[in-house]
Amino acid sequence: MSTIYSGLLRKVEHLEQTRIRLTLPDTDFLDLDWSYSKNPSKKLVIVIHGLEGSSKRAYIKGSAKALSESGFNVCAINLRGCSGTMNNLYRSYHSGATEDLQSVIAYVLQLDQYTSIFLHGFSLGGNLLLKYLGEERVLPNEIKGAVAISVPCQLADSLDQLLQFKNFLYARRFKGNLVEKLKLKKQSFPDLISDLDIDLVKTLKDFDDIYTSRAHGFKDAMDYYSQCSSLQFLNAIKIPTLLINAKNDSFLGEDCYPIAIAKHHKNLFLELPQYGGHVGFYGPDNFTYTERRTLEFLSNIA
The missing domain is CATH 3.40.50.1820 (Alpha/Beta hydrolase fold, catalytic domain)
Known part of the structure; x- marks a missing residue:
């Protein structure tokens, strides 16, 4: 609440x-x-x-x-x-x-x-x-x-929590906002993102696999989480x-x-x-x- x-x-x-x-x-x-x-x-x-x-x-x-x-x-x-x-x-x-x-x-x-x-x-x-x-x-x-x-x-630990049923509403809201932005990105960068890519985003991890990691130089979502988690710093x-x-x-x-x-x-x-x-x-x-x-x-x- x-x-x-x-x-x-x-x-x-x-x-x-x-x-x-x-x-x-x-x-x-x-x-x-x-x-x-x-x-x-x-x-x-x-x-x-x-x-x-x-x-x-x-x-x-x-x-x-x-x-x-x-x-x-x-x-x-x-x-x-x-x-x-x-x-x-x-x-x-x-x-x-x-x-x-x-x-x-x-x-x-x-x-x-x-x-x-x-x-x-x-x-x-x-x-x-x-x-x-x-x-x-x-x-x-x-x-x-x-x-x-x-x-x-x-970050990976937090993602695990967000993907659990208890956080379904939050995860859906985050993912919805991010997908809408990805559709706008596609209009400006059609060679870098496709409709199929956007359709494949079912979870927040999918978004990080398909967009975050590729757009920012990481191998995949798990590589992004590994390199960017503040715990190690x-x-x-x-x-x-x-x-x-x-x-x-x-x-x-x-x-x-x-x-x-x-x-x-x-x-x-x-x-x-x-x-x-x-x-x-x-x-x-x-x-x-x-x-x-x-x-x-x-x-x-x-």
Whole structure:
């Protein structure tokens, strides 16, 4: 119920978002929606939505509102093809496309306005930021901390859960949205995708076998899950990072709860609340548990 309420019924009002289009190195683009603190701020939170989400989802707007009202500026990324305008290239976004996050961070740094930058991701976006933090790169000194919510740290394990009957409605909704986008891709790239390919997409794994893997250089869906799961990158995280995965999240299997890793990790702080579903956390006055914890965690670092 909490997952459904957050996804379909929750409303967040009185948040102003200003859109800026960022051109990427490969000529594609990302639409970034900015929310600003009432007073000038040198603190910025970059927020990343989940699968088939956008900056307009309640969980993004709720976080942006809470953060901007507390002295942070917010840059909410719309991943490729998720802003309401189809992206230019055949490729799109996926759980491990950290090059796009890298481009946003590079853009923010060249603005030369922020001394403290934080990363905040939900579901797929959480996996993306955890992978980014654990990859072999030197992080900019300005990146101080991160919060990831409802993260499928082991993608194949999460897929197994989504393919179970308990998640039938969610899986059908995700697949339907993705197939509609694939039909639009076919109009622009008829040589790369056929009607037969689209007809073969019966499950989310089929979509990743037929489109995600081919469009982004992976052998197949399982290769994509293997290379892009953030679980294998967690040990290398070097900045304070909060990970909140609810115990009753029906999208996450046992491997998505990195209890053993967090136990001996000086930078990874794992919280496992009993309830919250998948990005379905709630709280009084439309201020959710994870919004409160995010604000507390980042404020202590800032």
